[in-house]
Structures are given as C-alpha cells and as structure tokens.
Amino acid sequence: MNVNSISNSTENRLYTNENLRNKNGDITKVKFDTSNALKIENANVNEENKAPSEILYIPSEDIDYEKCTGKDGKEFTVTSYCKIKGETLNKDYLDVFASKAQGKDVNYYDYYLNNFVAKISQNFSDSSSLKEDEKSIKKGIDDLALEIKKNISKGIPNNIENLNTKFRVNGVDFTLKELVDSSKVMDYACSIVNTSGGMDYYHYAEMGIAKGKVNSYAEKNLNEEQQKLLNSTMSARIQKVTDSVPEISTEIENLKRLNIKIDMVTDKNSKYYAVKSLQRATNKEYAQKIMDTFANVDYSNAKSFNKAIEEYKI
Structure with missing residues (x-):
C-alpha cells in the first residue's frame, strides 16, 4: 500500500x-x-452556469466543466471561467460586488457574477433546485448591493461580518459570510x-x-x-x-x-x-x-x- x-x-x-x-x-x-488535519483551505475556484455571449470567444483551456452531485444523489454540471482575454478572474467577490454597488467599472463583472452563482450552486444545489437557485442567488447579490449602498451612506463598514443580506439556496437561507465560509469547507472536504x-x-x-x-x-x-x-x-x-x-x-x-x-x-x-x-x-x-x-x-x-x-x- x-x-x-x-x-x-x-x-x-x-x-x-x-x-x-x-x-x-x-x-x-x-x-x-x-x-x-484541522486546516480548511481557501480554494478560490471561479465557476458559472450560464455564460454571457462573449464567452463564445474564450479559449477552451480557460474553461472547466465540472460534474457535481447534489443531496438528491443526481449529477449536474457547472462551468468555470478562470481567465478572460488574458485577465485572470481572481478578485475577491465581496470587493467586486462592493465596487459595482458604488458605480465603479469592474472588468468582466458579468463573469464574476456568474462565477459566484456557479460556485455556490456547485456546493449546495441539486439537479432539481439548480435553476431556481441561480435566480435566487442573483437576487441576493442585487439585495447585497442595496445593503452596501445603505451602509456607505450611514458610515457603516461593509465587512463581510456586518452584512445581513440573505441568500436562499436549495430552500435554505444563508448570510454572505455563512455562504462563503460553508462553500470553502465543502471545497476542502471534497478535495x-x-x-x-x-x-x-x-x-x-x-x-x-x-x-x-x-x-x-x-x-x-x-x-x-x-x-x-x-x-x-x-x-x-x-x-x-x-x-x-x-x-x-x-x-x-x-x-x-x-x-x-x-x-x-x-x-x-x-x-x-x-x-x-x-x-x-x-x-x-x-x-x-x-x-x-x-x-x-x-x-x-x-x-x-x-x-x-x-x-x-x-
């Protein structure tokens, strides 16, 4: 052995x-x-389910298709886009969403948005909940933008611990911190x-x-x-x-x-x-x-x- x-x-x-x-x-x-043995790695993998039309021009080596298994035991597929036109999509999601909420220009924002949706779907969705989860997570990001703007107007720091927006996935509500931390745990366990x-x-x-x-x-x-x-x-x-x-x-x-x-x-x-x-x-x-x-x-x-x-x- x-x-x-x-x-x-x-x-x-x-x-x-x-x-x-x-x-x-x-x-x-x-x-x-x-x-x-007790360590949890931060596996930063960017993935998405539904691609903008521009993705048609991405070289194949920058795309990864991964089969996932949900709690129903059935498989579904998510797609990762790690690099667009030579730019690696490795920015922190909260930084990306906060910049967008403040009206700043974020390169390839649609890809970051869809990658985040796919990453969460990969770890918590199943074959029957996937489509609804995609919509729900995107709604959560819209709600998050409103909370970030409100916090800025009140002088409240937009640390992830302070954000109360709920994201609903597979019928269960999570805050952004709960969602991101839980996703890292699932990534590490599966690895x-x-x-x-x-x-x-x-x-x-x-x-x-x-x-x-x-x-x-x-x-x-x-x-x-x-x-x-x-x-x-x-x-x-x-x-x-x-x-x-x-x-x-x-x-x-x-x-x-x-x-x-x-x-x-x-x-x-x-x-x-x-x-x-x-x-x-x-x-x-x-x-x-x-x-x-x-x-x-x-x-x-x-x-x-x-x-x-x-x-x-x-």
Whole structure:
C-alpha cells in the first residue's frame, strides 16, 4: 500500500513507521499525520452556469466543466471561467460586488457574477433546485448591493461580518459570510476524496474525514437547516463514490486492458486483501468501520482526532 500520497490532497497524509501488512498480509497499524488535519483551505475556484455571449470567444483551456452531485444523489454540471482575454478572474467577490454597488467599472463583472452563482450552486444545489437557485442567488447579490449602498451612506463598514443580506439556496437561507465560509469547507472536504477508483482502506478513511470535517464545521457555525443541507450533500457525494467502486474482477479486467497484468489469485490468509498483488479494500465491513470512525471525529478537537487514530488498528 502506498501511504505516502492521498488522491486529490496534500493536506492530509497517511503514514506509518512500519509496514502496513504483517506476514499474513493484514494491516498492522495505520496512523495519520495530524499537522494539517484541522486546516480548511481557501480554494478560490471561479465557476458559472450560464455564460454571457462573449464567452463564445474564450479559449477552451480557460474553461472547466465540472460534474457535481447534489443531496438528491443526481449529477449536474457547472462551468468555470478562470481567465478572460488574458485577465485572470481572481478578485475577491465581496470587493467586486462592493465596487459595482458604488458605480465603479469592474472588468468582466458579468463573469464574476456568474462565477459566484456557479460556485455556490456547485456546493449546495441539486439537479432539481439548480435553476431556481441561480435566480435566487442573483437576487441576493442585487439585495447585497442595496445593503452596501445603505451602509456607505450611514458610515457603516461593509465587512463581510456586518452584512445581513440573505441568500436562499436549495430552500435554505444563508448570510454572505455563512455562504462563503460553508462553500470553502465543502471545497476542502471534497478535495480529499478519491474519485478515480481503486479504493484502498485509507481512501475510506479520507471519506470519513471529509464527512466529519463538514459535520464539525456545520454543527458549530450553522443553524439546523443549514447543517442538514451541508451534511446531506456531502453524504450523497460520498455515497456516489462508494457506489461506483467496481468489483475486483471488473477492475482486474480494466487493468489488463492497460497491459497491467494482475492474476485473480485469492489470498485465503488475508482478512483484508482477497486478491494477491492488488491493494484494494475487499473487506467492505472493515472499510465502512474505518469511514464511520473518522466521520464521527470532532475536527475542532485534536484529541478527538487522535482517539480515532487509536481505533484505526487491527
């Protein structure tokens, strides 16, 4: 088992000071590097759903189409526009909206607007709510502009903590701060989930971490409705991943098509790896136990995380 890397993440790494498998091929001990386990990255990805006509002229390398899974378990697609005519769209959204509210000229404002709508839709919408959410989020931005103007007239700072405008997404209301912070948490949690197949036990631990980080944040910072939306969306995404894991026989056939020779030789002495020479989690009950263990961690508390590590042993 290669424990020096985790798919889609450099923030949380599994490591061990001894071989993970003993002479019988069983896991002996697995630990986590906790140095960044509680960290939430600010993943600034600009995306949109509905493009202005000018987008027809954007080079294809500046566009990213991403499939997302909502709380209903169904997929929908959002589109990212990271650069327009050589200009990277990396300005802070609040700065962009505040400048526009004050009547200032903002280059490519329509793209920033649509990118913000898509970023929020990506993390909180589902296939049935998407169209209504797009309209609702844009209305929220219009309402935000009015609040910003009013605050300026009264000499009130337009810090994100001071803004009370509500944004309604998938039937749930958020302030701008709640929406932006929650979106960052969802981005980070999703970034540590392996979606490329080939699931080993540490991938199930990663999925547990993703669920646990979302739940820990939501429980301490959001109301009950908001918590439910974040947790149900993350759970649906994890379920989508686990449901897509192929049978071992199918995976071996896929590897053979890539000229990677793997023999379907069972290992009766191993409780955790049923096929020799293939590092795949074949004990589904244990894999689920690992995921549940890390999903129930309080990620604002290092002791809770360390307790889960102690449980993650054979």
